[in-house]
Amino acid sequence: MSDRPRKVEFREEGPREGFQIEKTIFPLAERVKLVEALAETGLHHIQVASFVSPKHVPQMADSAEFFAAIRKKPGVQYAGLWLNEQGFERARATGHVDLQGKISLYASDSFAQRNNRCSAAEMAERQKGWLDLYAAAGVKPDYAIIMAAFGCNYEGDIPPQRVVDLARYAHDICAERGEKLPQVFLADTMGWGNPEQTRRLIGMVREALPDTRIGLHLHDTRGLGTANVLAALEMGVDLFDSSVAGLGGCPFAAHGDAGAAGNVCTEDLVFLCHEMGIETGIDLEALVECARMAERLIGRRLNGRVMHAGSLAKYRAKQGLAA
Amino acid sequence: MSDRPRKVEFREEGPREGFQIEKTIFPLAERVKLVEALAETGLHHIQVASFVSPKHVPQMADSAEFFAAIRKKPGVQYAGLWLNEQGFERARATGHVDLQGKISLYASDSFAQRNNRCSAAEMAERQKGWLDLYAAAGVKPDYAIIMAAFGCNYEGDIPPQRVVDLARYAHDICAERGEKLPQVFLADTMGWGNPEQTRRLIGMVREALPDTRIGLHLHDTRGLGTANVLAALEMGVDLFDSSVAGLGGCPFAAHGDAGAAGNVCTEDLVFLCHEMGIETGIDLEALVECARMAERLIGRRLNGRVMHAGSLAKYRAKQGLAA
Numbered sequence: 125m126s127d128r129p130r131k132v133e134f135r136e137e138g139p140r141e142g143f144q145i146e147k148t149i150f151p152l153a154e155r156v157k158l159v160e161a162l163a164e165t166g167l168h169h170i171q172v173a174s175f176v177s178p179k180h181v182p183q184m185a186d187s188a189e190f191f192a193a194i195r196k197k198p199g200v201q202y203a204g205l206w207l208n209e210q211g212f213e214r215a216r217a218t219g220h221v222d223l224q225g226k227i228s229l230y231a232s233d234s235f236a237q238r239n240n241r242c243s244a245a246e247m248a249e250r251q252k253g254w255l256d257l258y259a260a261a262g263v264k265p266d267y268a269i270i271m272a273a274f275g276c277n278y279e280g281d282i283p284p285q286r287v288v289d290l291a292r293y294a295h296d297i298c299a300e301r302g303e304k305l306p307q308v309f310l311a312d313t314m315g316w317g318n319p320e321q322t323r324r325l326i327g328m329v330r331e332a333l334p335d336t337r338i339g340l341h342l343h344d345t346r347g348l349g350t351a352n353v354l355a356a357l358e359m360g361v362d363l364f365d366s367s368v369a370g371l372g373g374c375p376f377a378a379h380g381d382a383g384a385a386g387n388v389c390t391e392d393l394v395f396l397c398h399e400m401g402i403e404t405g406i407d408l409e410a411l412v413e414c415a416r417m418a419e420r421l422i423g424r425r426l427n428g429r430v431m432h433a434g435s436l437a438k439y440r441a442k443q444g445l446a447a
Numbered sequence: 448m449s450d451r452p453r454k455v456e457f458r459e460e461g462p463r464e465g466f467q468i469e470k471t472i473f474p475l476a477e478r479v480k481l482v483e484a485l486a487e488t489g490l491h492h493i494q495v496a497s498f499v500s501p502k503h504v505p506q507m508a509d510s511a512e513f514f515a516a517i518r519k520k521p522g523v524q525y526a527g528l529w530l531n532e533q534g535f536e537r538a539r540a541t542g543h544v545d546l547q548g549k550i551s552l553y554a555s556d557s558f559a560q561r562n563n564r565c566s567a568a569e570m571a572e573r574q575k576g577w578l579d580l581y582a583a584a585g586v587k588p589d590y591a592i593i594m595a596a597f598g599c600n601y602e603g604d605i606p607p608q609r610v611v612d613l614a615r616y617a618h619d620i621c622a623e624r625g626e627k628l629p630q631v632f633l634a635d636t637m638g639w640g641n642p643e644q645t646r647r648l649i650g651m652v653r654e655a656l657p658d659t660r661i662g663l664h665l666h667d668t669r670g671l672g673t674a675n676v677l678a679a680l681e682m683g684v685d686l687f688d689s690s691v692a693g694l695g696g697c698p699f700a701a702h703g704d705a706g707a708a709g710n711v712c713t714e715d716l717v718f719l720c721h722e723m724g725i726e727t728g729i730d731l732e733a734l735v736e737c738a739r740m741a742e743r744l745i746g747r748r749l750n751g752r753v754m755h756a757g758s759l760a761k762y763r764a765k766q767g768l769a770a
Contacts, residue, residue, distance in 0.1 A: 275759065280766025316759060318722035319677055346759075347673055347715035347752030348722070354642055354674040385756055392670035399641035399671070425748070429670035433708055436598065436639060436669075443603025 129362035131403040134390055135169040135339070136162055138418065140205055141387050142371025144174060144183050146422060152186060154421050156193045161414045162368060163197040166406040167390075171365075172221075174205035175214040191220035207240055208250075209257055216261055224266035225258040227251045227297070227305070229290045231270055234278035235313070239271070248290070252297055259301065267307035268294035269341060273325065275316025282316075284325050288332045295333050307337045309365065312352070315345020315385055319355035326359045339363035344370060344427065345385035353393055357402070366390040369415035370427030389428045391415050395435060408435055452685035454726040457713055458492040458662070459485055461741065463528055464710050465694025467497060467506050469745060475509060477744050479516045484737045485691060486520040489729040490713075494688075495544075497528035498537040514543035530563055531573075532580055539584055547589035548581040550574045550620070550628070552613045554593055557601035558636065562594070571613070575620055582624065590630035591617035592664060596648065598639025605639075607648050611655045618656050630660045632688065635675070638668020638708055642678035649682045662686035667693060667750065668708035676716055680725070689713040692738035693750030712751040714738050718758060731758055 139159055143150065162170050172194065178185035187204065194202060201222040204215040215221040228251065230236035230244040240247055255265060272279075273287045291308045298305040310325055326338055340356050342349050342364070353364060370389035391411045397404050408430075415431035425432075462482055466473065485493050495517070501508035510527065517525060524545040527538040538544040551574065553559035553567040563570055578588060595602075596610045614631045621628040633648055649661055663679050665672050665687070676687060693712035714734045720727050731753075738754035748755075 277762050280762050315756060318719065320723045345756045346718055347712060348719055350670055350674040351677040351719065354677055389670060395669055396671055396674065400643045433638060433668045439600055439603050
């Protein structure tokens with residue numbers, strides 16, 4: 125408990141995670157409105173869209189236009205996702221993406237094949253080329269992400285040592301180039317994590333890389349998302365990927381389809397932090413309005429809870445008047 | 448972490464919590480089927496229905512028939528809820544309710560007025576009469592429940608000392624009658640709790656009543672239910688009220704209607720415990736089937752997560768075969 129951070133940072137992934145999983149392609153103007161509203165809440169990092177195959181993910185075919193259409197707010201990073209060199213080049217070519225040097229690694233070989241059409245080892249090898257590409261573009265290494273670090277629907281449980289080895293590998297290929305790896309994200313891509321495992325993984329990665337900030341990218345597939353975040357907070361973790369309204373899930377495809385379930389919900393986690401006295405720099409009420417905007421846009425009930433129940437602010441305001 | 452219990456007990460409240468909040472009155476045979484299926488999962492306590500005013504809660508008007516229709520499984524308690532002496536007498540008269548001597552207390556006066564049409568102090572005073580009634584019926588005190596212990600939509604934050612005083616009061620009126628109070632439940636009736644507060648309340652009540660087992664009755668109104676359970680587990684709490692499928696909520700009335708949101712979800716918590724190596728005695732797969740049965744009956748998507756994504760068993764079975 126004493127390790128709990130004073131302030132926590134959220135990287136908002138709702139637009140990218142949310143829109144990529146929906147069948148519908150929503151009007152560009154509406155997507156832009158959501159991103160612009162999110163930027164007004166105090167969030168400093170918003171992952172807007174991905175630069176992946178328009179054939180496989182048609183929802184992301186207009187990513188370049190999407191980025192170009194956003195009225196940027198100073199101090200906010202508008203991030204993009206790529207899974208290969210061409211994706212990075214497309215993102216860079218827009219001139220509108222805040223480029224972070226990202227290293228992508230897989231703790232599951234079968235998932236690498238499905239998500240990236242290569243083996244986990246091949247993906248790891250390719251990261252050296254990515255770093256060279258970043259260097260040529262003047263982009264510093266920013267973070268590594270280790271996907272399926274908590275378990276995999278195709279491979280089952282993942283040995284934690286494999287995750288540690290991948291984190292160290294990411295660190296080492298940066299070091300070989302005279303660079304630091306500032307951050308490593310452990311991703312529970314398919315919602316396998318539990319609080320005990322979360323603690324253990326964080327402890328092991330921290331021991332291996334004491335100078336690298338640890339972040340978590342969690343999906344709330346089986347209802348343990350918030351409990352896993354709590355476990356991480358108590359290990360001193362202060363960096364989380366999350367999605368407004370818990371976007372990223374597809375309830376109607378989710379029976380037996382764990383991979384489709386949403387991310388941990390930004391406003392619910394902001395609520396958690398504020399109630400526990402941890403700062404986030406985020407205006408919770410404004411963020412709840414964004415969640416409701418997303419729900420209206422997507423047109424079905426989303427997973428967030430605070431967005432439906434409301435925060436405690438209005439009750440406390442009444443209490444203040446009564447007292 | 449070292450305080451974590453080896454085994455946890457869940458009191459299932461889905462039937463009572465779930466059906467009372469729905470507008471529809473579901474066919475008796477279907478409700479009976481759900482209770483009978485729940486009894487086959489390893490649950491030892493099922494709160495079936497309440498004996499409250501049929502005028503105010505018409506969904507519970509046929510509670511006596513409901514209890515009578517259930518094929519009882521030996522070793523399972525089929526519990527009922529009452530809020531006054533007449534309710535207890537009605538429950539007793541059925542001859543089918545497993546009667547537990549329950550003391551009902553309110554940490555919020557305004558909520559007592561709304562839920563029980565009397566002040567919190569009057570409710571506390573009445574409990575002496577309840578104990579006399581129980582004694583006359585040969586029913587031992589079993590537990591006290593302190594409602595709105597974490598906060599109240601009508602009164603705001605609740606001072607924890609008030610909760611401790613109520614717990615001690617329940618203990619003392621039992622002691623005056625030469626009886627023990629085996630258990631005290633802290634109820635987050637309106638979903639105000641956070642993990643830090645959960646720990647603090649548990650610590651304070653335990654210090655005041657070291658020989659009384661502490662249970663929690665939590666609603667997941669704002670997404671912190673599972674995190675609060677985790678905090679409690681780490682304080683050694685081994686007793687929780689919960690609802691299959693997260694029953695008890697009404698999503699379509701829940702915008703700004705925090706009081707209507709569901710309980711913590713039994714099968715999600717069983718999943719949490721099993722993943723953390725804590726026993727529950729419950730067959731998770733059978734319980735997930737009950738949750739799906741409840742969803743079919745109620746006819747809209749319910750809040751549980753594992754029921755939609757599935758547990759990890761089938762992936763691990765594949766892994767076992769592959770290895």
